[in-house]
Amino acid sequence: MQHIDRSEERPDIVTVNMGPSHPATHGVLRVVLQLDGETVVKAVPHLGYLHRGMEKLGENRTYLQFIPYTDRMDYLSPLSANVGFALAVEELLGVRVPPRCEVIRVMCGELARIGSHLVWLGTHALDMGAATVFFHTFKDREWHYDLVEDLCGARLTTSYTRVGGVAYDVTKEWLGKLREFVDAFPKRVDDFESLLTHNAIWLKRTQGVGKLTAQQAVSHGMTGPSLRATGVELDFRKKRPYSGYEDYEFDVPTGTEGDVYDRYLVRIEEMRQSTRILDQALKRIPDGPVNIDDPKIFLPSKKRVLTSMEELIQQFMIVTEGFECPAGEIYHSTEVPKGELGFYIISTGGKSPYRLRIRSPSFNNLSTLALLVEGGLVADVIANIASLDPVMGEVDR
Amino acid sequence: MSDGEKTVELLDRSFPGATVSRGAYRDQHWAEIRVESLLEVARWLRDSRETAYDFLADVTAVHWPDDPRPMEIVYHFFSLSRNDRFRLKVRVGDRGPVPSLAGLWASASWNERETYDMFGIVFEGHPDLRRILMPDDYTEHPLRKELPLFRG
Numbered sequence: 442m443q444h445i446d447r448s449e450e451r452p453d454i455v456t457v458n459m460g461p462s463h464p465a466t467h468g469v470l471r472v473v474l475q476l477d478g479e480t481v482v483k484a485v486p487h488l489g490y491l492h493r494g495m496e497k498l499g500e501n502r503t504y505l506q507f508i509p510y511t512d513r514m515d516y517l518s519p520l521s522a523n524v525g526f527a528l529a530v531e532e533l534l535g536v537r538v539p540p541r542c543e544v545i546r547v548m549c550g551e552l553a554r555i556g557s558h559l560v561w562l563g564t565h566a567l568d569m570g571a572a573t574v575f576f577h578t579f580k581d582r583e584w585h586y587d588l589v590e591d592l593c594g595a596r597l598t599t600s601y602t603r604v605g606g607v608a609y610d611v612t613k614e615w616l617g618k619l620r621e622f623v624d625a626f627p628k629r630v631d632d633f634e635s636l637l638t639h640n641a642i643w644l645k646r647t648q649g650v651g652k653l654t655a656q657q658a659v660s661h662g663m664t665g666p667s668l669r670a671t672g673v674e675l676d677f678r679k680k681r682p683y684s685g686y687e688d689y690e691f692d693v694p695t696g697t698e699g700d701v702y703d704r705y706l707v708r709i710e711e712m713r714q715s716t717r718i719l720d721q722a723l724k725r726i727p728d729g730p731v732n733i734d735d736p737k738i739f740l741p742s743k744k745r746v747l748t749s750m751e752e753l754i755q756q757f758m759i760v761t762e763g764f765e766c767p768a769g770e771i772y773h774s775t776e777v778p779k780g781e782l783g784f785y786i787i788s789t790g791g792k793s794p795y796r797l798r799i800r801s802p803s804f805n806n807l808s809t810l811a812l813l814v815e816g817g818l819v820a821d822v823i824a825n826i827a828s829l830d831p832v833m834g835e836v837d838r
Numbered sequence: 839m840s841d842g843e844k845t846v847e848l849l850d851r852s853f854p855g856a857t858v859s860r861g862a863y864r865d866q867h868w869a870e871i872r873v874e875s876l877l878e879v880a881r882w883l884r885d886s887r888e889t890a891y892d893f894l895a896d897v898t899a900v901h902w903p904d905d906p907r908p909m910e911i912v913y914h915f916f917s918l919s920r921n922d923r924f925r926l927k928v929r930v931g932d933r934g935p936v937p938s939l940a941g942l943w944a945s946a947s948w949n950e951r952e953t954y955d956m957f958g959i960v961f962e963g964h965p966d967l968r969r970i971l972m973p974d975d976y977t978e979h980p981l982r983k984e985l986p987l988f989r990g
Contacts, residue, residue, distance in 0.1 A: 489971035496956075497980055501987045532864060659892050659918070662945030673918065680921050769863035772914055772925065774895075785914065787900060800896040800914070808948040837971055 454482060457819075461490050465568045465823040468833030472810070472822065479818050484811045488804075491837040499797030503763030504530050504604055507797070512598045514782075514801065515835040517560050518553035519599045520589065521777040522835075527602035528683055529773035529784035533766055534604070536733055542606050543684045544726045548619065549592075549601065550684070550775070551715040551722070555626070556585045557778035557830075558708045558715075562633060565705070565827035569646050574636050581629050588622060591615050604764070605739040606732025616723060623719045630712050637705070647702035651813040651825040654699060661812075662805035665780025666707045667829055671699035677776040688725075689718050701821075701828040708830075738764045763792040772800075779803050779830060803835040842867035842924035845889055852886075853879055858929070868925035870910075876928050877937045883915055883924070884942055891915035891924060894939065897949035899957045901983045905929070909959050911936050930959070938964035956981035 460471035469490035475483040495514070499507050511526045512519035524546045531537065538546070563578035586596045592615060593601040593608060601608050637643045653663075655671040668675055676693040678686040694710035696703030732739050740759055741752040758764075766788040774783035780802030787796040806829050813825045846860050846869045856875040861868055871879055883891045893916035900910040907929040915924045930936055938961040939946040950961040951970040958979035961967055969976065978985060 489969075489973070492971040494980055497985075497987060535864065657944070660944040662894060662896075662943070662949075675918060770868075771864055771866060772896075772923065781895065783896060783914070785896065785898065785912070796900045798896070798898045798912075800898075804948065804952075805945055808945065 451477070453477065459822065461487070465826060467564060467826060467831060470807075470826070470831065470833055470836075472826075474814075474819065474822065476819055479820070481814050481817055481819055481822060484814045484822070486807065486810050488807075488833075489837055491833045493838065495838040496797055496799060499794055499799075501793065503792045504766065504794070505759070505763055508602065509598065509600045512600055513834055514799065514838060515557070515777060515779060515803070515832045516597060517832055518557040518778045519597060520549040520601055521553040521557075521775065522782060523599060523602040524549050524684070525773075525775040525777060525782045526784055527604055528775060529771065529786055530604045530766070532773045533769060533771045533786055533788060534738065535767075536605055536735065536738065538606055538733055539730045540685070540727050541610075541729050542731045544722050545607055545611055545731065546602070546684045547686065547689070548611075548719060548722050550777075551718045552585065552588060552619075554715045554778045555712055556582060556589070558712050559585065561708060561778075561827070561830045562705075565824075565830075566637060566643075568823050568827045569643065571637065571640075571643065574633060577629075577633060577636070581626070584622060588615070588619060591618060603732070603739065605735060610731045611726075616726065619719065620723055623716055623723060626716050627713055630709060630716075634709060638709075644702065646821075646824055647705060647828070648700060649698070650701045650817065650821050651828060652698060652700045653809060653813065657812065658699065658809070661809045663780070663809060664802050665776070665778070665806065666711060667704050667806050667809075668780065669694065670696035670703035670707045672697055677774055677781055681774075683773075683775060689721050691715075691718050701824050704828040704830075765792060766790065766794075774800065777802065779832065779835065780806060782835075799838050801835045801838060803829075803831040803833075804838075807831045807836055840865045840867065841922055842869075845869075845883070845891075845922070845924045848886075848888055849879065852882060866923065866925065868927060870927040870929060873928040873930050873936060877939075877942075879926070880913070880939050880942055883926070889917065889924075890919050891917045891922075893918060894943035894945045894949075895923075897939070897946055897953055899953050899959055899981075901957060901981065903983045907931055909934065909957060911953065911959065913939070933958055934960040935962045936960070937962050938967075940964050955979065958982065 455476045457474045461469040471487040473485045511522040514522050559578040559582040563575040566574035590596050593599045655673045658668045658671045674695050691714045694707045736755040745752040746756045768790045770787040772785045774781045783800030785798035786794045789795040814822045846867050856871045858870045883889045895916045896914040902908050909930050911928050913926040955969040
């Protein structure tokens with residue numbers, strides 16, 4: 442608190458502690474605000490309430506053992522972090538998964554994006570006093586969670602990917618269920634929009650609020666929808682495609698003003714684009730193997746384990762000790778709902794990384810908060826936090 | 839795609855003697871430079887038209903306790919216009935110091951604070967160098983290798 446000084450000359454400046462457990466801080470974020478009446482003079486974010494030392498843990502776990510930790514970073518879109526980590530380790534190993542697996546991973550990424558944006562939209566609107574939207578988005582989020590649960594058995598702690606594949610192949614029934622969702626969802630996005638996009642109160646609360654220029658956003662290392670709202674067309678699915686994203690047709694929506702309203706519009710459109718990608722993925726999902734066939738990295742099939750001695754030993758080795766990784770270092774990033782999720786992995790050989798660095802999008806995005814809220818009204822602090830869509834699990838790691 | 843390969847060449851030409859070592863793995867190229875040249879080189883990476891790394895995606899460190907200069911600071915740059923990545927490294931002593939890049943990229947501010955918090959490296963010229971994830975009264979720097987995961 443030594444960084445907030447209650448100036449002797451300005452006894453009218455009031456210091457207010459917002460968070461760490463405030464419903465509008467979307468997790469355990471604490472912001473210390475200095476207020477002059479309703480105007481924010483200074484805002485100091487305090488992080489770390491959800492710090493679990495994931496990077497340290499990563500250095501002491503095998504690569505496979507780290508996958509459950511990735512669920513607990515951005516817990517609104519665990520599937521996309523699962524995919525991001527698996528891709529990074531595969532890059533380090535120099536392996537590429539079969540086409541069927543790539544399509545499944547694209548489905549995971551886009552399903553996660555829709556799920557994450559649904560929570561963002563519902564809570565953002567709720568924070569602004571529009572409770573109706575929340576009930577609509579959470580209904581569809583439940584539908585999305587049913588799909589996730591059918592896919593991997595868990596709603597939140599998915600741990601779905603493996604290095605070199607995924608835990609389970611998708612079934613025909615699941616693809617049918619996803620098709621129902623994909624066909625119905627665009628209409629639902631229209632419904633959300635009809636509640637907000639031209640709503641006079643919503644416009645007043647969001648337009649011109651929390652404006653950020655493209656230059657400021659880039660300098661802060663901002664990525665994802667919040668960056669694109671400033672007009673910068675940076676989407677790693679387009680710029681540096683992975684999992685075959687180069688073969689999908691989709692647009693990258695951008696804004697012009699960089700305010701709360703533009704961040705809203707960009708995410709709304711992203712949900713439609715994600716549905717478009719899911720539609721194409723459903724049409725093109727090929728048959729064939731889903732996992733790589735390399736018993737040094739990926740568990741051999743159960744049938745082979747039960748009938749052959751060598752495969753039994755290989756399964757035993759992978760489960761008890763993990764696989765060997767060659768010495769080297771890579772940085773690999775994916776476009777998750779919040780922006781650029783990067784993994785910088787240094788291997789000196791062996792079964793665990795020597796150093797595992799997580800470049801989290803929410804951390805960098807949140808660093809703009811003081812810039813956004815200082816000089817504005819205290820009520821707009823809430824609009825700004827919601828529009829940045831930070832997830833503290835990912836900020837604090 | 840070969841990331842940063844051209845940059846490593848350009849760096850050699852523009853700052854002779856600055857590069858200490860270089861390497862590549864899976865087409866990702868990196869260079870380690872002398873810490874004295876860091877500010878100059880970083881500014882050049884950002885402003886030169888040939889490099890144009892407008893994005894400082896990440897700052898972090900790696901602890902190599904057996905090395906005479908055990909702290910390796912790693913910067914990940916990204917150029918929007920050239921769609922190119924580049925990894926820059928400097929090696930320093932146990933607590934640094936390293937010149938701060940917060941004057942060039944706003945993103946350095948929080949990322950350098952985290953690196954200080956986790957490794958105890960001092961960034962000179964940082965406007966507000968204090969812990970960011972660990973509590974203010976915590977006395978250690980958890981990502982240093984001598985700190986065990988569990989203390990029983």
